[in-house]
Amino acid sequence: MKKLMGLLGSVWGGVITHKLRSFLTMLGIVVGVAAVIILMAVGKGSTQSIVSRFSSLGANTLTVSPGSTQQQGGIRTAFGSASTLTLEDAEAIAASVSNITAVAPSSSTQVQAIVGINNVRATVTGVTPEYEQVNSLQMAEGDFISADDNDSKARVVVIGTNVETTLFPDSDPVGQTIRAGNYIVTVIGVLQSSSQSSFGSVNNAIFIPLNTLQLLGGQQLTKNGDHVVSSIGVEITDTKYVTTVTNDITTLLLDRHQILDSANADFSVTSVEALLSSITSVTNQLTLLLGAIAAISLLVGGIGVMNIMLVSVLERTREIGIRKALGAKESDIWAQFLIEAAFLTFTGGIIGVIIGWGGAYIINRMGTYATLVTPNIIILAVSVSVGIGLFFGFYPAWNASRLEPIKALRSE
Amino acid sequence: MIALEGITKAYKMGKRDLVVLKGINLQVKQGELVAIMGASGSGKSTLLNIAGCLDRPTTGKYYFEDREVSRLKSGDLARIRGQRIGFIFQTFNLLSRITALANVELGMTYAGGVNRQRAKEALVKVGLSERIHHRPLELSGGEQQRVAIARAIVKNPSLFLADEPTGQLDSSSGEEVISILLSLHAEQGTTLIIVTHDASVAHRCQRIIHLKDGQIVAEENV
Numbered sequence: 001m002k003k004l005m006g007l008l009g010s011v012w013g014g015v016i017t018h019k020l021r022s023f024l025t026m027l028g029i030v031v032g033v034a035a036v037i038i039l040m041a042v043g044k045g046s047t048q049s050i051v052s053r054f055s056s057l058g059a060n061t062l063t064v065s066p067g068s069t070q071q072q073g074g075i076r077t078a079f080g081s082a083s084t085l086t087l088e089d090a091e092a093i094a095a096s097v098s099n100i101t102a103v104a105p106s107s108s109t110q111v112q113a114i115v116g117i118n119n120v121r122a123t124v125t126g127v128t129p130e131y132e133q134v135n136s137l138q139m140a141e142g143d144f145i146s147a148d149d150n151d152s153k154a155r156v157v158v159i160g161t162n163v164e165t166t167l168f169p170d171s172d173p174v175g176q177t178i179r180a181g182n183y184i185v186t187v188i189g190v191l192q193s194s195s196q197s198s199f200g201s202v203n204n205a206i207f208i209p210l211n212t213l214q215l216l217g218g219q220q221l222t223k224n225g226d227h228v229v230s231s232i233g234v235e236i237t238d239t240k241y242v243t244t245v246t247n248d249i250t251t252l253l254l255d256r257h258q259i260l261d262s263a264n265a266d267f268s269v270t271s272v273e274a275l276l277s278s279i280t281s282v283t284n285q286l287t288l289l290l291g292a293i294a295a296i297s298l299l300v301g302g303i304g305v306m307n308i309m310l311v312s313v314l315e316r317t318r319e320i321g322i323r324k325a326l327g328a329k330e331s332d333i334w335a336q337f338l339i340e341a342a343f344l345t346f347t348g349g350i351i352g353v354i355i356g357w358g359g360a361y362i363i364n365r366m367g368t369y370a371t372l373v374t375p376n377i378i379i380l381a382v383s384v385s386v387g388i389g390l391f392f393g394f395y396p397a398w399n400a401s402r403l404e405p406i407k408a409l410r411s412e
Numbered sequence: 413m414i415a416l417e418g419i420t421k422a423y424k425m426g427k428r429d430l431v432v433l434k435g436i437n438l439q440v441k442q443g444e445l446v447a448i449m450g451a452s453g454s455g456k457s458t459l460l461n462i463a464g465c466l467d468r469p470t471t472g473k474y475y476f477e478d479r480e481v482s483r484l485k486s487g488d489l490a491r492i493r494g495q496r497i498g499f500i501f502q503t504f505n506l507l508s509r510i511t512a513l514a515n516v517e518l519g520m521t522y523a524g525g526v527n528r529q530r531a532k533e534a535l536v537k538v539g540l541s542e543r544i545h546h547r548p549l550e551l552s553g554g555e556q557q558r559v560a561i562a563r564a565i566v567k568n569p570s571l572f573l574a575d576e577p578t579g580q581l582d583s584s585s586g587e588e589v590i591s592i593l594l595s596l597h598a599e600q601g602t603t604l605i606i607v608t609h610d611a612s613v614a615h616r617c618q619r620i621i622h623l624k625d626g627q628i629v630a631e632e633n634v
Contacts, residue, residue, distance in 0.1 A: 327493045332490075404467075
C-alpha cells in the first residue's frame with residue numbers, strides 16, 4: 001500500500017511538472033474519445049429514431065405477398081408480380097386463423113386520373129374497409145371506404161394529399177368527380193398527409209373499393225375463377241403472436257395452394273418486425289463504421305502518447321538513474337512510466353467522455369440528428385483509452401526500466 | 413563487510429576494450445573508514461560503483477556481507493542498493509522538482525516504505541530543519557549535499573559510499589559535509605568509503621588506498 005502510494009506520488013509528480021505537455025498529450029485522447037462518443041451517439045440515435053418510425057407503422061401487422069422469397073431453379077418471378085394470391089385466400093385467413101383483428105386484401109393498377117385540365121398518373125388500389133385499420137391511415141376529410149361501398153361496388157374513391165393538390169388545386173375535392181381511366185368516380189374522403197409508409201407513399205394513392213376495382217376491369221381472375229389480389233395485410237392482436245400467426249397463415253395457404261414443400265411456396269409472409277430487425281442490423285453496422293472512423297483519431301492520439309512518453313523517458317534519464325541508485329527495481333521504473341501513460345489517457349478519456357456527452361446533447365438540441373449516449377459507449381471509450389495508454393506506454397516504460405543505472409546517472 | 417577479489421572492469425570503446433580496473437583486491441571491515449585517492453581516470457569511481465552494486469565487474473568476485481553478488485540479477489542488486497547502501501554523489505543527484513523532504517522520502521520509497529517523521533529527523537540531523545520544504549535549486553551546494561546525506565542515512569544502510577562529496581563545494585561547506593560524514597562514522601560506527609582528491613580529507617580516515625591506472629599502488633594506515 002505504501003509502495004503504491006509512493007508510486008502514485010511519483011506519477012503525479014511527473015504529470016504535474018509538465019502541465020502543458022501532459023495536457024497536450026491528453027488532448028489527442030480527449031478528441032478521439034469525444035469523436036467516438038459523438039459519432040456513436042449519432043449512429044445509435046438515428047437507429048432509434050428509424051426504429052421508432054417503423055414501429056409506428058405497426059409492428060403488429062403482417063403482409064402476405066405473392067411470389068416466393070426463395071430462389072429456386074430457373075428464373076425467379078419478380079417479387080409481387082405473380083398472381084397467386086386471391087381474395088378467397090384473404091377470406092380463408094380471416095375465417096380460420098386466430099389472434100388476428102383484421103385482414104385487408106388489396107390490389108393495384110395504374111391509371112391516368114383527370115379533373116378538368118389537371119391530370120396525374122396514379123396507383124389505384126382496391127381495398128376493403130379493413131385497410132384503414134391495418135395501415136393506420138388517418139382521414140383529413142370525409143370518410144374511408146365502407147363495407148356498403150364495397151358490397152354495392154360503389155364508384156367512390158379516397159385520395160392522398162398529393163393527388164388532392166394536383167387534381168384540386170383550388171377547391172374542396174369531397175363530392176367532386178374524377179375521371180379514372182374510362183370511368184367516373186366520386187371523391188368521398190381525403191387522407192391526412194403521412195411521412196411514413198412501408199409501400200409507397202399514401203400521399204400519392206387513390207383508394208377504391210376492391211369489388212369496384214374488379215368491376216372496372218382492373219382485376220384478373222385465376223384459372224378456377226378466384227379473384228387475384230396483390231397483397232394481403234393482416235393485423236395481429238399482439239406482437240407476441242407474430243411467429244404463430246405467420247406459421248398459421250403459411251400452413252393455411254400452402255394447403256390452399258396445394259404445395260407440399262414450404263420451400264416452393266408461391267407467396268411470402270413478412271412482418272414489420274422482420275423488416276425492423278434487418279434495418280437495425282444495417283444501422284448497427286453503420287454505427288460501428290462511424291465508431292471505427294473515430295477510433296482512428298484515438299489511435300493517432302495513442303501514438304502521440306507513445307511519442308511523448310519516449311521523450312519523457314529520455315528527458316528523465318537522470319531521474320531514472322537516481323531512482324535506480326536508490327534501489328528502484330526495473331519493475332518499479334516500468335510501473336511508474338506505464339501508470340503515468342495510463343493516467344494521462346484515463347484522464348483524457350474522462351474529459352473526452354464529458355465533452356462527447358455534451359456535444360451529443362448539443363447536437364440533439366440543434367435537431368439535425370437524434371443522438372443517444374448509452375452507458376456501453378462510455379465504458380468502451382474509457383476502457384479503450386486506458387488500454388491505449390497501457391499499450392503505447394509499454395515500450396517507453398520498458399525502455400526506461402532497461403536503462404543502466406551508471407549510464408543514466410551520467411546523462412545530463 | 414566487503415571483499416573484492418581480482419576485480420577487473422573493461423568497457424567497449426569502439427572496437428577496443430578500455431580496461432578501467434586491472435585486478436583489484438581489497439577488503440573493508442565492518443565499521444572501517446576508508447579513503448580512496450588517485451588521479452582522474454584511475455578508476456576510483458568505477459571501483460566505488462562496483463562496491464555499491466551499481467555496476468558489475470567484468471571478471472572477479474565481489475562479496476558483499478559475505479555474499480557473492482557480482483552475478484546477481486539486477487532486481488537483487490537493486491534490493492541491496494535500496495536497503496544496505498547509501499550513496500553520496502559529487503553532483504548530489506537530487507530530483508530538482510521536489511522538496512528536500514520529498515527527496516529524503518524518495519530514499520525510503522525503494523527501501524521498505526516512506527516514514528515522514530524519520531525523514532524529518534534525518535534532515536534535522538544534517539542541520540536542515542529550517543529548509544525541509546525548499547527545493548534543491550533554492551539551496552546552496554553544501555545544503556544540497558546535506559540533503560543527499562539525509563537521503564542516505566534515513567534508511568540506515570550498512571555501507572556508505574561517497575564519491576568526491578566535496579568536489580563541487582567551497583571549502584567551508586565542504587568541511588561541513590565532511591564533518592557530518594565523519595561524525596556519522598564516529599557516532600554510529602558506519603562503514604564509510606570516501607573517494608577524494610583532497611589529501612586533508614583522506615588523512616582524517618583510518619586507511620588510504622592509492623589507485624593508479626586501475627590498480628592499487630599503495631595502502632597506508634593513518
